Amino acid sequence: MLEIKDIHKSFGNNEILKGVDLTIDKGDVVVILGPSGSGKTTLLRCINFLERADKGTAKFGELEVDLKNASKREVLEVRKKTAFVFQNYNLFNNKTALENVMEGLVIARKVPKDEAREIAKKALDKVGLSEKYDSYPSQLSGGQQQRVGIARAVALNPDIILFDEPTSALDPELVGEVLNTMKEIANEGTTMLVVTHEMGFARDVANKVIFMDGGVIVEEGSPHDIFVTPKEERTKRFLRRVLPGSFDYEI
Amino acid sequence: MLDFEFLIDTFFVALSGVPVAILVTVVALLIAMPIGFLLAMTRINKIPVLNQIAKIYVSFVRGTPIIIQIFVLYSFLPIVINMFFEKYNIDYPVYDIHPIWYAFVIFSFNTAAVLIEVFRSALSTVDKGQLEAAHSVGLTTAQAYRRVIIPQALVSALPNLCTATVNLIKATSLGYAISLQEITLRAKVEANFGYNYLEAYIDIFIVYLILCILVEQLFKYWEKRLSRYKVASA
């Protein structure tokens, strides 16, 4: 459903992505792990053109685009097929929760307002924010803001939702509510590509785990493959660091 | 002692100049806002050439007294207009052009430069994540600016916009230099008859004071309305 080939991206002389290939099927929950600076965010951002890659192609079902030279129209097409959940939520500060969710539906997808409002309410209900339709982001906790962010993505009914460390900016006690929300939408069959440091989520929810380092995919496989029987030395070293003591964890 | 009758009569004379002052202010703002906004965008996005021009323009306007800008433009514009008229065989006496047209140009020119910096700093207060989020849900950059970024930038621009507007109103008093029949000139002409300058100046003083206080209140009210979303954090 999503097929990415040979993404390259440099900032100045610094090559951040050195040829990444990625295939995601409908309903997949793919988790990307990797040390800081390995290019995980950059990869996600190149997929929906928040960043222009230097090279590479992406195929969303029928739609195939050149990640470097895509036209404005193609960029908008791709963005209709994707949604993004940001590390620091990036809710529209001047809009209520409901308006945040409606914005892309009404303005970009030209859904009639009344219909969009119903869709948006359903999405907010799903993430447990039925009480907060009319709250502005400044009135919501971090966890609630991120759940609005997820509702905003879900409401668009995209082919895939890209998550960039959705829980990293949250206070520890708020991480759980967001992970649970993500788990629920994963269980509904939403296709998700998730960058996270939450190993528990990777183990329990992902059906595919990718380990990135230095701008390349070092190893990929099922959670079992990666967490229990990693083959690459770099993967093992990374896991020892992030899962101290629980390296022999059995699924 | 003060001539109270004159003071009161002249107050209304000064007051009769208010519409002109407001007209010049509003027109200058309407012209300067889009220009200031576009040039602010060229500054923010570092568009070559235009960025440099905007920079020079701003330092030129900032680095010279308004009264000198008025004299320069007031002497310079007729020459340009004359050349233009001659080239296109327009038969209109340049020196019959009403001074208010010069006022529009001069004050737009001055205010646009001020607004470049006002808008530039206001736009920079909006996190770039807002544009990215708008892009990610499928908005074009123009839609993102209209619906998300400008509404937020406007809120932080309002205090400076208010200052710029008040300064502009006060600056229109210099319109007397180009024979513009605004507040100051009208009151001064009254004073010329009997040398009641003190009374006339007191009237001018009061009229500007009232005008500027009203404008400030208006902006405060506007800011309050627009910043409703900034409710105390939860």
Ligand SMILES: Nc1ncnc2c1ncn2[C@@H]1O[C@H](COP(=O)(O)OP(=O)(O)OP(=O)(O)O)[C@@H](O)[C@H]1O
């Ligand atoms: N806009 C940019 N300009 C210059 N360098 C950048 C830019 N964005 C990212 N980089 C650099 O690219 C490298 C990879 O960044 P990226 O954010 O993709 O890593 P990451 O894997 O997401 O790391 P983290 O886990 O810390 O989020 C970093 O060294 C970063 O400094």
Ligand SMILES: [Mg+2]
């Ligand atoms: Mg990152």
